[in-house]
Amino acid sequence: MTTPRAIVVVTGTEVLGGWVADANGPWLARRLGALGVQHVSTVVVGDRPEDLRSALEHARDQGVELLITSGGLGPTEDDLTAQIVAEFTHRDFRLDEALEGRIWKIIEPMSKRWKGISQEAVREANRKQAMVPDGAAVLEPVGTAPGLVVPPTDDDPDRPPTPTVVVLPGPPPELQPMWATVETHPGLLAAIGGATSLHESTVRLFGLPESELANTMRDARAAGVAVDSFEITTCMRGGELEVVSRWTPEQEEAGRAFEAFLVERHGDAVFSPDGRTVDELVLDGLRERGWTVGTAESCTGGLLAGRLTRLPGSSDVVEGGIVSYSNAVKEQALGVDPALLAAHGAVSPEVAAAMAAGARERLGVDVAISTTGIAGPGGGTDDKPVGTVHVAVTGPEGTLSRHLRLPGDRARVRELTTTAALHLVRRVLAGEHDAA
Amino acid sequence: MTTPRAIVVVTGTEVLGGWVADANGPWLARRLGALGVQHVSTVVVGDRPEDLRSALEHARDQGVELLITSGGLGPTEDDLTAQIVAEFTHRDFRLDEALEGRIWKIIEPMSKRWKGISQEAVREANRKQAMVPDGAAVLEPVGTAPGLVVPPTDDDPDRPPTPTVVVLPGPPPELQPMWATVETHPGLLAAIGGATSLHESTVRLFGLPESELANTMRDARAAGVAVDSFEITTCMRGGELEVVSRWTPEQEEAGRAFEAFLVERHGDAVFSPDGRTVDELVLDGLRERGWTVGTAESCTGGLLAGRLTRLPGSSDVVEGGIVSYSNAVKEQALGVDPALLAAHGAVSPEVAAAMAAGARERLGVDVAISTTGIAGPGGGTDDKPVGTVHVAVTGPEGTLSRHLRLPGDRARVRELTTTAALHLVRRVLAGEHDAA
Numbered sequence: 071m072t073t074p075r076a077i078v079v080v081t082g083t084e085v086l087g088g089w090v091a092d093a094n095g096p097w098l099a100r101r102l103g104a105l106g107v108q109h110v111s112t113v114v115v116g117d118r119p120e121d122l123r124s125a126l127e128h129a130r131d132q133g134v135e136l137l138i139t140s141g142g143l144g145p146t147e148d149d150l151t152a153q154i155v156a157e158f159t160h161r162d163f164r165l166d167e168a169l170e171g172r173i174w175k176i177i178e179p180m181s182k183r184w185k186g187i188s189q190e191a192v193r194e195a196n197r198k199q200a201m202v203p204d205g206a207a208v209l210e211p212v213g214t215a216p217g218l219v220v221p222p223t224d225d226d227p228d229r230p231p232t233p234t235v236v237v238l239p240g241p242p243p244e245l246q247p248m249w250a251t252v253e254t255h256p257g258l259l260a261a262i263g264g265a266t267s268l269h270e271s272t273v274r275l276f277g278l279p280e281s282e283l284a285n286t287m288r289d290a291r292a293a294g295v296a297v298d299s300f301e302i303t304t305c306m307r308g309g310e311l312e313v314v315s316r317w318t319p320e321q322e323e324a325g326r327a328f329e330a331f332l333v334e335r336h337g338d339a340v341f342s343p344d345g346r347t348v349d350e351l352v353l354d355g356l357r358e359r360g361w362t363v364g365t366a367e368s369c370t371g372g373l374l375a376g377r378l379t380r381l382p383g384s385s386d387v388v389e390g391g392i393v394s395y396s397n398a399v400k401e402q403a404l405g406v407d408p409a410l411l412a413a414h415g416a417v418s419p420e421v422a423a424a425m426a427a428g429a430r431e432r433l434g435v436d437v438a439i440s441t442t443g444i445a446g447p448g449g450g451t452d453d454k455p456v457g458t459v460h461v462a463v464t465g466p467e468g469t470l471s472r473h474l475r476l477p478g479d480r481a482r483v484r485e486l487t488t489t490a491a492l493h494l495v496r497r498v499l500a501g502e503h504d505a506a
Numbered sequence: 507m508t509t510p511r512a513i514v515v516v517t518g519t520e521v522l523g524g525w526v527a528d529a530n531g532p533w534l535a536r537r538l539g540a541l542g543v544q545h546v547s548t549v550v551v552g553d554r555p556e557d558l559r560s561a562l563e564h565a566r567d568q569g570v571e572l573l574i575t576s577g578g579l580g581p582t583e584d585d586l587t588a589q590i591v592a593e594f595t596h597r598d599f600r601l602d603e604a605l606e607g608r609i610w611k612i613i614e615p616m617s618k619r620w621k622g623i624s625q626e627a628v629r630e631a632n633r634k635q636a637m638v639p640d641g642a643a644v645l646e647p648v649g650t651a652p653g654l655v656v657p658p659t660d661d662d663p664d665r666p667p668t669p670t671v672v673v674l675p676g677p678p679p680e681l682q683p684m685w686a687t688v689e690t691h692p693g694l695l696a697a698i699g700g701a702t703s704l705h706e707s708t709v710r711l712f713g714l715p716e717s718e719l720a721n722t723m724r725d726a727r728a729a730g731v732a733v734d735s736f737e738i739t740t741c742m743r744g745g746e747l748e749v750v751s752r753w754t755p756e757q758e759e760a761g762r763a764f765e766a767f768l769v770e771r772h773g774d775a776v777f778s779p780d781g782r783t784v785d786e787l788v789l790d791g792l793r794e795r796g797w798t799v800g801t802a803e804s805c806t807g808g809l810l811a812g813r814l815t816r817l818p819g820s821s822d823v824v825e826g827g828i829v830s831y832s833n834a835v836k837e838q839a840l841g842v843d844p845a846l847l848a849a850h851g852a853v854s855p856e857v858a859a860a861m862a863a864g865a866r867e868r869l870g871v872d873v874a875i876s877t878t879g880i881a882g883p884g885g886g887t888d889d890k891p892v893g894t895v896h897v898a899v900t901g902p903e904g905t906l907s908r909h910l911r912l913p914g915d916r917a918r919v920r921e922l923t924t925t926a927a928l929h930l931v932r933r934v935l936a937g938e939h940d941a942a
Contacts, residue, residue, distance in 0.1 A: 086545060088532025089741035089748070095550065096524025109522060110557055112550040114531065121546055128564040305525035312525070365808070365829070371815030372801070375808030375829040382883050382916060384807075390835035392828055393801070393811040399826035399869055403839070433835060447818050480818060 074262040075108045076136035077129040081151060082240055083116040085141075093242045094140040101249060103301075103316060106268045110134060117148045126158045130232050136261045137233050141240030143215035145195030151237060152218065156203035159223045159232045163201055169208055169216060170200035176214050206237075209251055212244040219257035234261035268301075268316040272345035273329060275311040276493050278336055283311065290331045296324035308489045310348070311339075341496060348492045349381060355499035356387040361436035361465065363495070365391030366404055366429035368416060369443035369459060374488045389435045394425065404428030415454070417442050419471055422460035430464050437465040437498065439491050443474070445483045459487050463494045468503030470494055510698040511544045512572035513565040517587060518676055519552040521577070529678045530576040537685060539737075539752060542704045546570060553584045562594045566668050572697045573669050577676030579651035581631030587673060588654065592639035595659045595668045599637050605644055605652060606636035612650050642673075645687055648680040655693035670697035704737075704752040708781035709765060711747040712929050714772055719747065726767045732760035744925045746784070747775075777932060784928045785817060791935035792823040797872035797901065799931070801827030802840055802865035804852060805879035805895060810924045825871045830861065840864030851890070853878050855907055858896035866900050873901040873934065875927050879910070881919040895923050899930045904939030906930055 078098050084090045095112035102109045110132065115121040122142070129137045142151030156163035174196050181192045199215055202208060209217030217238045224231035236252055238245045252258050283304055290297050300321040303314045313332065317325035333340050342351060356363055365375045375391035378384060394400040397411055405428040406421060414420045425440035443459030450456035457478070462471040472494060476486045514534050520526045531548035538545045546568065551557040558578070565573045578587030592599035610632050617628045635651055638644060645653030653674045660667035672688055674681045688694050719740055726733050736757040739750045749768065753761035769776050778787060792799055801811045811827035814820060830836040833847050841864040842857060850856045861876035879895030886892035893914070898907040908930060912922045 083739065084741050086535060086548060087539065087739055088535040089739060089750075090743075091527060091532065096527065099522060099524035103523065110551070110554075111561060112522060114548040114550075115546070118546075124564075124568055125547060128560075132560055303520065303523055303525060305520050307526075314525075364835075367808075367811075370812070371820075371824075372803075372808035372811030372813075372827060372829065375803075375831075376806070376812050376920075377808075379807030379829075379831060380917070385831055388807075388831050390829040390831040390839065391808060392839070393808065393815075393826040395811075395815060395821055395824050395826040399800075402870065403826065403828070403868065432839065434838065481816070484812075 073106065073108045074135040075110050075133075076102050076138060077110050077132065077134050078102075078112040079122065079125045079129065079137065079139045080112060080114045080240075081117065081122055081139065081141035082114075086114050086116040094238075094240070094245055097242065097246065098138060098140070098249070101253070104268055104270055105253065105262060106318070107136065107262055117142070117150075119150050119154055122151065122154050123158065126154070126235075130158075130230055135233055135263070136236065136258070138236045138238065140238045140245055143199065143217075143237070143239045145199055145214070149198075152201060152203070155218070155220060155235055155237055156201075159203060159220050159235060160226070160229065161203040161205060161220070161223065163203055165197060166200050166202045166208065169202065170197055173199055173211060173214055173216070176211060207255065207257055209238075209248050209255075211239075212247045213239060213241065215239040215244065217248050217252070219252065219255055221257055222261075234258070268318060269322065269325070271315045271317075271325065271329065272342075273313045273315075273332055273340060274342035274345070274347070275313070275332075275336055275339040276309065276341050276348070276489075278311055278339040283313070286332065286335055289335070290328060293331065295327045295331050297328050299324045300328075302328070309486050310489065341493065348489065348496060349377060352492050352495045352499070353378075353381060353384055353387060355496065356437065359436075359499060361387065362389050362434075363387055363437045363439065364389045364429050364433035364435035366425040366438060366440040367391060367393050368395060368400070368425070368441060369445045370441045370484050370487050370491070371395060373484055374439060374441060374491055377488055377492070389433050392429055392432070400425060404432060417444055417454055417458055417460060419460050419462070419473060422462040422471060423464070423469060426462040426464040426469065437463060437495065439463050439495060441487050441491055443476075443483065443487055445480045445487075447480060457483055459483065459490075461487065461491045461494055463491070463498045465498045465503075467498075467501065468506070470498050470503045509542065509544045510571040511546050511569075512538050512574060513546050513568065513570050514538075514548040515558065515561045515565065515573065515575045516548060516550045516676075517553065517558055517575065517577040518550075522550050522552040530674075530676070530681055533678065533682065534574060534576070534685070537689070540704055540706055541689065541698060542754070543572065543698055553578070553586075555586050555590055558587065558590050559594065562590070562671075566594075566666055571669055571699070572672065572694070574672045574674065576674045576681055579635065579653075579673070579675045581635055581650070585634075588637060588639070591654070591656060591671050591673055592637075595639060595656050595671060596662070596665065597639040597641060597656070597659065599639055601633060602636050602638045602644065605638065606633055609635055609647060609650055609652070612647060643691065643693055645674075645684050645691075647675075648683045649675060649677065651675040651680065653684050653688070655688065655691055657693055657696070670694070704754060705758065705761070707751045707753075707761065707765065708778075709749045709751075709768055709776060710778035710781070710783070711749070711772055711775040712745065712777050712784070712925075714747055714775040719749070722768065722771055725771070726764060729767065731763045731767050733764050735760045736764075738764070745922050746925065777929065784925065784932060785813060788928050788931045788935070789814075789817060789820055789823060791932065792873065795872075795935060797823065798825050798870075799823055799873045799875065800825045800865050800869035800871035802861040802874060802876040803827060803829050804831060804836070804861070804877060805881045806877045806920050806923050806927070807831060809920055810875060810877060810927055813924055813928070825869050828865055828868070836861060836864075840868060853880055853890055853894055853896060855896050855898070855909060858898040858907060859900070859905060862898040862900040862905065873899060873931065875899050875931060877923050877927055879912075879919065879923060881916045881923075883916060893919055895919065895926075897923065897927045897930055899927070899934045901934045901939075903934075903937065904942075906934050906939045 220235040300317040430438035446456035457476040459474040656671040736753040866874035882892035895910040
């Protein structure tokens with residue numbers, strides 16, 4: 071059978087205008103891919119009804135099987151998605167009194183805390199959110215707005231048939247849990263027909279340019295690996311290369327052969343054959359070793375500690391850190407020798423090593439990570455241009471250090487330094503250290 | 507005259523698939539807004555030529571004056587935007603030899619560093635990037651890819667006329683500088699006709715719910731302020747409310763009156779009438795006072811220091827910080843009394859105050875900021891649920907502290923705490939402190 075196709079329509083003036091980043095288009099793209107649905111396009115429109123209508127019509131005219139909307143389901147007068155979808159699918163738009171009652175149970179306790187809002191206005195908003203196109207299935211609200219699965223309308227040969235329309239709320243904390251219901255909904259399964267749920271597999275590499283992967287693909291093809299028989303997506307992110315493969319059961323052999331080729335060819339660069347992020351690998355590795363960790367940061371200014379504490383449960387292993395932005399703090403809080411700073415400058419392998427050693431001692435941790443560098447835009451010299459960074463990791467078995475020359479602006483240098491530091495910890499956990 | 511309208515088409519499988527966030531749609535939205543152009547929609551498509559073609563045709567059928575594409579201008583065979591735009595506008599697609607020579611001057615020095623790539627392949631890629639639709643104006647490359655301004659094609663009454671098409675490269679560091687040339691390009695000015703460059707004004711508020719602003723708008727209207735005569739966009743971000751007004755010279759009086767009404771009504775919540783962010787206000791305020799600053803972070807885990815050091819030049823005032831994630835580090839690095847921790851717990855106003863006092867002394871700074879709280883998902887109790895946070899700022903003139911109950915998940919609690927802490931510094935800089 072042919073691959074079912076979908077178009078996502080995101081509504082919201084604040085998204086279109088660039089005030090809020092669209093989280094739903096990219097998130098739904100991943101979910102559609104995993105369902106084996108070809109995602110044709112994501113269209114972002116504002117709150118003008120005619121623009122939403124035009125986007126729906128264009129999707130219909132492209133003959134897609136599935137149309138997904140996000141947003142425009144709120145209680146206010148400019149939230150018009152459900153009504154426009156009803157018109158678009160030529161269906162009556164009616165109050166669902168049972169649904170009205172269920173929504174009331176959600177909003178009644180909230181409404182008592184609202185001051186200066188009339189009960190009548192609240193009931194009216196309640197009624198508006200309970201209006202449903204004839205024949206549509208209701209997806210129970212996660213917040214206060216219900217979603218909808220509207221089946222295709224193809225009863226009038228004089229009108230173009232409309233595809234299945236899934237109507238979802240805009241806030242990601244509402245949309246994402248609701249999607250779990252959609253994935254197994256009979257209306258969705260009917261729309262995407264025999265779409266096979268694809269296996270998704272992620273391999274992460276560090277320190278390999280994306281261009282090198284093109285060579286690898288060519289060589290794999292020459293070696294008889296059927297790399298063109300399934301879907302491969304690659305993406306560079308913060309110095310890491312993410313290779314995502316998606317395959318059906320029939321394509322699995324080719325997919326596994328490709329991954330084996332990748333690991334064989336780039337064994338040293340492949341750090342995660344199972345999709346775990348470097349953040350997870352580092353925390354898990356520290357737990358396995360029973361080691362605590364702390365930081366001594368200069369150019370990253372706290373971002374490394376912030377990243378180590380990002381995941382829940384990180385307090386198992388993360389004790390804390392010292393942000394030694396000034397030389398005075400490097401000396402006082404980390405015990406870096408002023409003579410060392412004077413002789414080599416703050417951005418030097420000697421100071422990076424002294425910072426890590428100082429943090430290890432002062433914080434009483436097993437592993438200490440230091441960063442010192444020139445993030446820019448100012449502060450660069452011929453000798454040490456912007457992007458010059460030294461990173462060191464000191465653990466119970468020795469020290470591992472790196473001299474980096476990083477590209478990009480201030481934000482990028484700080485981000486890349488943070489990622490590089492985590493990879494250095496990963497190597498230390500694997501037993502690597504500098505020659506004495 | 508009527509407002510000119512534009513559609514943005516973003517190409518790239520990695521953007522459509524959610525692997526890379528689209529930076530160009532939102533960025534161009536802001537630029538179009540400032541030019542007085544109505545932005546109808548942003549369409550994201552992958553690398554399938556038929557999907558790009560369909561997006562262009564839909565934009566044409568909506569009758570917009572301006573179509574902007576980003577991406578698909580690279581040297582490889584799946585970069586097809588320029589060719590598809592040539593077909594779409596019914597124009598011949600020809601090699602511009604002078605342009606080929608200018609691109610060669612850019613890539614020749616790079617190509618010497620590429621190993622295993624034949625000179626012939628490089629010359630071919632060079633030629634591909636120098637192909638131009640007949641009659642289009644070339645925008646000189648920022649990277650290696652030139653942009654294009656293709657004028658409307660309306661010479662054949664049997665075909666629908668095509669709008670002006672501006673073709674831009676995908677990478678934001680190339681697109682954004684190239685846009686500066688586009689803004690004053692005769693081809694663009696012809697497309698948007700008499701569009702007036704709009705004045706954009708931003709007011710930022712903290713501690714006001716977005717729903718309250720609806721009341722303010724109603725009251726302003728009742729007081730005779732013409733709030734419907736110009737464009738107002740509002741957006742909640744990290745606990746802050748951003749109100750952006752855009753007006754023409756004729757609308758300026760109404761715009762100014764609205765801003766005055768906003769400041770009069772919500773004077774305490776308005777913290778930035780000139781668009782400066784709280785980050786900028788805090789660093790500027792510290793510089794004015796001649797005060798240095800440092801941090802003592804628990805639940806924010808380094809994010810506050812990371813944010814203070816985000817802006818260039820922050821080393822003027824930021825000395826550093828201590829991330830005291832564990833109680834041991836709170837005691838050793840900040841000198842918090844173990845008896846205090848035992849009596850009140852780490853998440854308490856007493857410990858927040860002791861952390862700030864400890865950081866002020868140990869880091870030798872004028873102002874110290876502390877955060878301690880329960881970011882979740884674990885660690886909450888009936889007494890101190892997830893989202894319970896204490897923040898304290900100690901300066902030369904006293905201490906200011908807050909007990910917060912924040913909504914959301916771990917990432918949101920950490921982000922909102924960071925923002926709230928900066929606002930507390932802002933108040934300290936204005937002379938506020940707790941009663942003794």
